[in-house]
Amino acid sequence: MSYEHRGDIWLKRLEVGEYGNNCYIVIDPVTKQSAIIDAPAEPDRIIEATVGTQVKYILITHTHGDHTGALRELVEATGAKVGVHPTEAEKIAPYGNLMLNENDTLQIGTVPLRILHTPGHTPGSSCFITGSHLFTGDTLFPGGPGRSASPDDLAQELQSITKKLFLLMPQTTVYPGHGASTTIADAQCEHAYFASQPHPSDLHGDVLWMPS
Ligand SMILES: [Zn+2]
Ligand SMILES: [Zn+2]
Numbered sequence: 001m002s003y004e005h006r007g008d009i010w011l012k013r014l015e016v017g018e019y020g021n022n023c024y025i026v027i028d029p030v031t032k033q034s035a036i037i038d039a040p041a042e043p044d045r046i047i048e049a050t051v052g053t054q055v056k057y058i059l060i061t062h063t064h065g066d067h068t069g070a071l072r073e074l075v076e077a078t079g080a081k082v083g084v085h086p087t088e089a090e091k092i093a094p095y096g097n098l099m100l101n102e103n104d105t106l107q108i109g110t111v112p113l114r115i116l117h118t119p120g121h122t123p124g125s126s127c128f129i130t131g132s133h134l135f136t137g138d139t140l141f142p143g144g145p146g147r148s149a150s151p152d153d154l155a156q157e158l159q160s161i162t163k164k165l166f167l168l169m170p171q172t173t174v175y176p177g178h179g180a181s182t183t184i185a186d187a188q189c190e191h192a193y194f195a196s197q198p199h200p201s202d203l204h205g206d207v208l209w210m211p212s
Contacts, residue, residue, distance in 0.1 A: 008131045009111055012049050013175070017041030019066045020178050024135055027053050028109030035059055035108045036074060037128060037135050038177060040066055043073035050078070056108055059100070060084040061137025061177060062122040063091040071095050085117060085124030100126055116164050120157020121146040127165065132172045134184070140165060140174055142182035143190065144208040154204040162191065 010027035021040035028034070034053035036046060038061055055078040061067060063084065071092060075082060081098040083106070089096035102117040113130040121138045125146075128135040138146035140161055148154035165174075170185035190209035 009133065014045055014049055016045060017066060017069065021066050022177055024175055025049055026108060026111065026130065028111040031109030033109035035113065038067045039071040039074045041069045043070035046070060046074060047077045055080045057106060058082045059128060060092065061135065062125040063088040067137065067177060068092055085126050088122065088124030118160035118164055120148060120153055120160050129168065132169060133175065134168060134172050135175045137177040140187060141176045142180055147206050148204040151202050151204045154207060
């Protein structure tokens with residue numbers, strides 16, 4: 001497998017498991033240190049994709065089972081620290097040993113990666129940004145926010161998206177937990193339409209920015 005060159009980082013995306021989950025591997029081209037973002041499934045494929053790098057962190061966007069199913073095997077194979085938001089750490093005990101809080105910055109070799117706490121999809125949902133690359137888990141997808149369990153959760157998720165993620169540079173690429181990528185600019189554009197429309201007060205679940 002070849003590395004995809006993304007300027008300041010090398011990035012690999014693997015689609016694994018039965019829910020089409022993305023596992024991303026962020027690699028520092030200088031030191032070859034790496035971080036695995038989410039641990040969905042098919043650990044052997046993920047481990048193979050890290051060969052030639054030193055895995056420093058396994059970072060969990062949120063603790064739904066489709067993002068953590070391969071965690072034990074990845075920890076055993078790499079010995080890496082497992083980062084998670086404190087509100088969800090006990091859900092992956094005993095593995096979550098690095099608490100990720102808002103605005104913390106981790107170093108993957110020479111590559112800084114900043115934590116954004118973006119609750120809504122789950123209470124501890126977090127996004128990770130380095131340069132113009134944003135990893136959003138199930139918080140933001142092409143075409144809409146991730147699934148919300150209640151109207152309050154949707155309101156919180158929209159706050160996270162519009163008050164935090166939309167402050168990032170428009171050209172930032174959004175790498176979600178499932179499926180294809182998008183950009184902050186595209187999401188802002190689609191959201192502007194959504195915000196201009198009336199919505200039922202109980203709106204939640206699988207919400208789209210624009211009718212399909
Ligand atoms: Zn989820
Ligand atoms: Zn998911």
